Amino acid sequence: MIPSYRAAFQWQSRAVLGRHLTVYRRNWHTAALPPLLEPIILLLAFGVGLGGFIPEFAWRGRPVSYLAYLAPGMLAYTAFMTAFFQALFAAYIRMHYQKTWEGQLVTQLRLEHVVWGEVLWAATLGTVYALIVTLVLAGFSVTGWLQLHWASAFLVLPLLFLAALAFATLGLLFTALVPSIDHMNIPFFLVIMPLGFTSSTYFPLEGDSPWTQAWLVLNPLHHLAEGIRLLLLAGEPNHHLVAACGLFLLMILILIPVDERLLRRRVLGEG
Amino acid sequence: MPTLAAHPNAQNEPVLLACGLVKQFANRRVVDGVDLRCRAGQVLGLLGANGAGKTTTLRLCYGFLQPDAGTIRVAGVDRHTDPEAAARWVGVCTQDDTFDTDFTVRGNLEQMSRYFRPRPPAVKARVTALLERFGLDRYANAKPDILSGGYRRRLMLARALVHEPRLLFLDEPTTGLDPQARLEVWELIDTLRREGLGIVLTTHYMDEAERLSDELLILREGRVVAAGHSRAVLGNLIGEHMLVLDARDPAVSVVRDWVRQAGLPEPTRVLSSLHLALDGPGLAQFSTRFGDLRFEVRPPTLDDLFLKLAEPS
Numbered sequence: 001m002i003p004s005y006r007a008a009f010q011w012q013s014r015a016v017l018g019r020h021l022t023v024y025r026r027n028w029h030t031a032a033l034p035p036l037l038e039p040i041i042l043l044l045a046f047g048v049g050l051g052g053f054i055p056e057f058a059w060r061g062r063p064v065s066y067l068a069y070l071a072p073g074m075l076a077y078t079a080f081m082t083a084f085f086q087a088l089f090a091a092y093i094r095m096h097y098q099k100t101w102e103g104q105l106v107t108q109l110r111l112e113h114v115v116w117g118e119v120l121w122a123a124t125l126g127t128v129y130a131l132i133v134t135l136v137l138a139g140f141s142v143t144g145w146l147q148l149h150w151a152s153a154f155l156v157l158p159l160l161f162l163a164a165l166a167f168a169t170l171g172l173l174f175t176a177l178v179p180s181i182d183h184m185n186i187p188f189f190l191v192i193m194p195l196g197f198t199s200s201t202y203f204p205l206e207g208d209s210p211w212t213q214a215w216l217v218l219n220p221l222h223h224l225a226e227g228i229r230l231l232l233l234a235g236e237p238n239h240h241l242v243a244a245c246g247l248f249l250l251m252i253l254i255l256i257p258v259d260e261r262l263l264r265r266r267v268l269g270e271g
Numbered sequence: 272m273p274t275l276a277a278h279p280n281a282q283n284e285p286v287l288l289a290c291g292l293v294k295q296f297a298n299r300r301v302v303d304g305v306d307l308r309c310r311a312g313q314v315l316g317l318l319g320a321n322g323a324g325k326t327t328t329l330r331l332c333y334g335f336l337q338p339d340a341g342t343i344r345v346a347g348v349d350r351h352t353d354p355e356a357a358a359r360w361v362g363v364c365t366q367d368d369t370f371d372t373d374f375t376v377r378g379n380l381e382q383m384s385r386y387f388r389p390r391p392p393a394v395k396a397r398v399t400a401l402l403e404r405f406g407l408d409r410y411a412n413a414k415p416d417i418l419s420g421g422y423r424r425r426l427m428l429a430r431a432l433v434h435e436p437r438l439l440f441l442d443e444p445t446t447g448l449d450p451q452a453r454l455e456v457w458e459l460i461d462t463l464r465r466e467g468l469g470i471v472l473t474t475h476y477m478d479e480a481e482r483l484s485d486e487l488l489i490l491r492e493g494r495v496v497a498a499g500h501s502r503a504v505l506g507n508l509i510g511e512h513m514l515v516l517d518a519r520d521p522a523v524s525v526v527r528d529w530v531r532q533a534g535l536p537e538p539t540r541v542l543s544s545l546h547l548a549l550d551g552p553g554l555a556q557f558s559t560r561f562g563d564l565r566f567e568v569r570p571p572t573l574d575d576l577f578l579k580l581a582e583p584s
Contacts, residue, residue, distance in 0.1 A: 015385050022382070023373045103369035103430075105335055107386035108358040268336060269296060 004257045007112035008120070016104065016117020017124070024125070035082070035129040039074055039136045046070055046202070048145070059204055064233060071137050071146055072229040073201035075160065078133050080196065080221055083126035083164035087171030088178075088187060091118045095175065101267060111267065115260050119168040126164030127157060149235035156228055159241065163224050166248035169255035176262035200225045220247035284347055285310045286360070286438040286469035292331050292341035294324075294493075301327045302338075303493035309469045311437065314460070316484030317473040318573070320580045324493040325473040326366065326442055332471065333363045333440045346437045359387060362431035366442040368423050370415050376426055377402060377411040380433045387434040394433075401429045405459070421452030428459060439463065441472040445479060457483060477573035491580050501573065509571040509579065510548035514557065516566045518545040529560060539578050546575060 007013055024031060051057070051066030059069050094100040101114050134153065140146040174187040198205055199221035205212070216222050220243075227240030265271045289307040293300065302324045309315040317325045330336040332343055334354055343350040346360040370379045380398040384391055391397060402408040405425040410418060415426055424444060431439060444460070445453040453476075460483055464470055474480050480487060480501070487504050489497040497504045516523060518540055530538060530547065533556070538547040548571060549557060 099369045106363035108355050
């Protein structure tokens with residue numbers, strides 16, 4: 001196996017992951033509040049509030065409530081946003097300001113372990129936050145506002161972990177590229193907004209133009225949102241899940257060596 | 272189960288043996304054929320002006336950077352063929368504070384131990400012992416950002432020692448410290464040397480280099496220009512005597528002409544004085560020629576060497 005990928009399974013990467021987990025565990029009560037409150041607020045504001053103004057919402061020709069449409073999209077969006085931001089913003093702080101990476105790189109850890117440690121941690125946090133959203137959705141199901149195929153939910157979390165891994169590698173790419181913390185808004189406007197809002201997370205993206213079709217085929221977040229939606233609303237395993245897995249694996253395969261190379265240049269001045 | 276036993280070669284060779292190190296950044300050779308050797312219980316001082324290649328040499332040796340050419344052996348282990356095993360025996364105190372600000376002082380030491388395999392035995396007891404030894408026990412549960420400069424350095428040193436290394440790298444360990452804190456760090460380094468640790472340090476402070484180092488390695492533009500005991504290095508590079516003149520004396524221009532004609536190295540201007548390195552016969556000739564001039568003769572110091580190294584080549 002190529003060293004860049006082999007490092008994912010070595011103890012050094014787990015040591016970095018363990019370090020982040022230890023820090024998070026100390027602050028979990030405050031750190032868990034935003035991911036708990038955000039989906040509740042969004043589901044109430046958009047799903048129930050805005051959804052109240054859209055009585056005849058249709059998805060793939062089927063009548064569904066806007067709340068039911070929104071719920072699976074939020075799962076996909078949470079995994080995407082959390083992993084991307086953790087690998088971008090938090091990793092940048094550790095790399096540049098806290099010099100945590102430099103302190104780790106004078107031990108038996110090498111840069112590939114630090115990279116994998118950051119990616120694995122961002123993916124873990126993205127999955128945990130998505131799990132919190134799932135619990136909120138379960139709460140809405142108990143109240144009768146939402147009907148989901150919960151038997152299919154066990155498939156969703158591993159897929160969200162894979163998605164979060166892939167989006168973390170994308171976040172880390174910008175960590176390696178942004179000149180300073182003042183430029184963090186560039187990936188926000190270049191990646192988060194275009195990808196997030198044209199991915200069938202908050203509204204269905206449809207159209208016959210070849211550009212729209214190409215975007216839908218190549219956009220992993222679209223496949224993730226639609227795949228989870230078909231699974232949770234209709235209980236149907238579907239081609240979007242396969243496409244999402246394929247695109248996420250491709251992202252990881254390509255971006256890990258690229259991240260490593262760019263960060264080697266940035267952190268060590270080599271390459 | 273791996274154990275903490277050293278490599279069999281470790282008994283027979285220095286804790287650090289580096290040969291022909293080369294490192295290039297953007298077509299510039301920052302390190303150019305440097306050899307290093309440090310035995311257990313020895314302090315090797317790396318000295319040179321800014322940009323001489325000290326920190327890069329150190330970073331190559333402790334594995335932060337990879338050399339373009341050359342070999343490095345740590346405690347009998349080849350760093351190229353087994354980097355993980357070589358890194359196990361190395362402790363590093365970087366120039367900047369790189370402790371983990373998300374952890375307490377005690378947490379920093381415990382977390383550092385998790386970055387090494389085999390894990391040091393009895394970590395908790397070792398951490399407690401290090402906290403006491405470095406006077407950090409009263410800050411054990413505080414975050415490191417409340418520590419003064421001297422205590423931050425102590426924490427960096429304690430972190431570097433938590434896994435029981437055989438070789439310690441100190442990159443400008445007392446930069447920015449007040450005189451008392453510097454003295455305390457010097458004493459700690461002295462104790463570590465006596466305990467048999469091999470130590471390689473870089474410094475800008477000449478008194479520090481002279482006081483702590485058993486051997487000096489002088490770097491200039493990435494190359495070793497002198498190596499050995501400080502007195503021998505000074506003799507080779509500077510000369511036996513340092514003559515100090517008042518640079519405002521009108522006769523200085525005549526002295527400069529004499530120096531040029533005698534083929535001696537150019538004098539160095541330091542504020543209002545002129546420093547001229549001379550050997551015994553040179554000093555005798557100078558005294559005969561400029562007997563009526565006011566001057567002072569003293570042994571050369573590492574400061575003189577530093578000023579000489581800082582001159583453009």
